[in-house]
Amino acid sequence: MLLVGDVGATKTDLAIVSPERGARAPLAEATFPSAAYEGLGAIVAAFVAEAALRVDAASIGLAAPVVGDRAEFTNLPWRVTAKRLRETFALSAVWLLNDLEAVAHGIPHLRDDELHTLSEGQPQAGGTIGVIAPGTGLGEAFLTWDAGRYHAHASEGSHADFAPADPFQLELLRAMWSRFGHVSVERICSGLGLPNIYAALREEGIAPESAWVADRLAAADDPTPIIVDAALDPKRACALCRETLDVFIRILGAEAGNLALKVLATGGVYLAGGIPPRILPALQEGSFLKAFRSKGRYAALLSRTPVRVVLYPKVALLGAAHYGLEAGAVSVRRE
Numbered sequence: 001m002l003l004v005g006d007v008g009a010t011k012t013d014l015a016i017v018s019p020e021r022g023a024r025a026p027l028a029e030a031t032f033p034s035a036a037y038e039g040l041g042a043i044v045a046a047f048v049a050e051a052a053l054r055v056d057a058a059s060i061g062l063a064a065p066v067v068g069d070r071a072e073f074t075n076l077p078w079r080v081t082a083k084r085l086r087e088t089f090a091l092s093a094v095w096l097l098n099d100l101e102a103v104a105h106g107i108p109h110l111r112d113d114e115l116h117t118l119s120e121g122q123p124q125a126g127g128t129i130g131v132i133a134p135g136t137g138l139g140e141a142f143l144t145w146d147a148g149r150y151h152a153h154a155s156e157g158s159h160a161d162f163a164p165a166d167p168f169q170l171e172l173l174r175a176m177w178s179r180f181g182h183v184s185v186e187r188i189c190s191g192l193g194l195p196n197i198y199a200a201l202r203e204e205g206i207a208p209e210s211a212w213v214a215d216r217l218a219a220a221d222d223p224t225p226i227i228v229d230a231a232l233d234p235k236r237a238c239a240l241c242r243e244t245l246d247v248f249i250r251i252l253g254a255e256a257g258n259l260a261l262k263v264l265a266t267g268g269v270y271l272a273g274g275i276p277p278r279i280l281p282a283l284q285e286g287s288f289l290k291a292f293r294s295k296g297r298y299a300a301l302l303s304r305t306p307v308r309v310v311l312y313p314k315v316a317l318l319g320a321a322h323y324g325l326e327a328g329a330v331s332v333r334r335e
Contacts, residue, residue: 001054002055002321002324005044006320009076013030015028041088044058044085056091063075063076075137101319103141103310103316105323107270107272107310115310116280118307119289128144128145130268134189137158139273140158142263161182162184165294171200194244195224210236213241227244231245250290252271256269260302268306269292271310292307
């Protein structure tokens with residue numbers, strides 16, 4: 001049996017799957033708060049003990065760059081190695097994937113009802129696919145077609161420099177420079193970045209801060225859900241929260257368009273992660289696609305690029321499972 005995981009800065013999803021039941025029918029599944037544990041090994045040990053099932057191999061997506069057989073997290077004080085997991089849990093094989101690489105592996109296995117189309121476009125058969133996922137952080141990946149199937153590739157493009165697209169975004173960049181020195185796209189276009197946009201808009205006086213939102217933010221450990229909920233609340237509007245979300249969506253659209261150009265995503269761009277499904281009504285209002293296509297001489301190309309939102313919440317777990325089951329089958333056949 002195969003242990004599969006989606007390990008993020010906020011939470012870790014683990015499951016156990018078998019070749020007989022397939023990737024969508026786990027024998028056991030659980031979610032753990034990542035920061036409450038000293039490392040991934042402690043979470044795996046707790047899960048395997050609770051599940052009372054023997055696992056033979058592991059395929060795990062990590063919110064970290066994976067180099068060789070090891071990964072060091074950006075937003076957690078963890079270091080993970082395939083060798084240590086193999087030895088600790090007596091596994092025959094361990095495959096470590098970047099979390100967005102795991103998401104990308106899952107994209108070809110999604111059903112139509114697990115996707116929402118923002119733009120039909122004109123997809124090219126076998127065209128490269130871009131994947132961008134704002135959640136706690138921001139992830140990017142892509143898929144290329146070869147030998148009759150799609151192959152996923154990891155990327156750390158979200159840690160490239162943020163490029164402002166309007167005067168306010170330029171002021172936002174200047175404010176972030178003074179705090180961080182290097183300003184990546186993730187610093188702004190993520191759950192961690194939304195409060196940075198909110199603070200900059202408040203300081204610029206672009207929109208008033210609602211007293212009830214300020215009170216909630218002062219008492220919150222994580223301000224992002226409060227800002228998003230207040231932006232989308234139809235009964236009690238918060239102008240500052242709404243403007244924050246609008247800026248976020250324009251930045252996300254611009255970066256998704258950048259990704260589409262960099263990998264020539266004629267097969268489409270998929271928005272994954274926890275945030276897009278949550279803000280789907282706002283994504284459909286038009287500012288996302290306007291920013292996505294606002295690429296000068298390449299606007300026409302991007303107008304033909306399909307854009308879809310991934311609604312299936314555990315696509316990374318699905319992708320890690322498919323990768324591990326396929327890799328395990330190849331290994332068995334070779335033996």
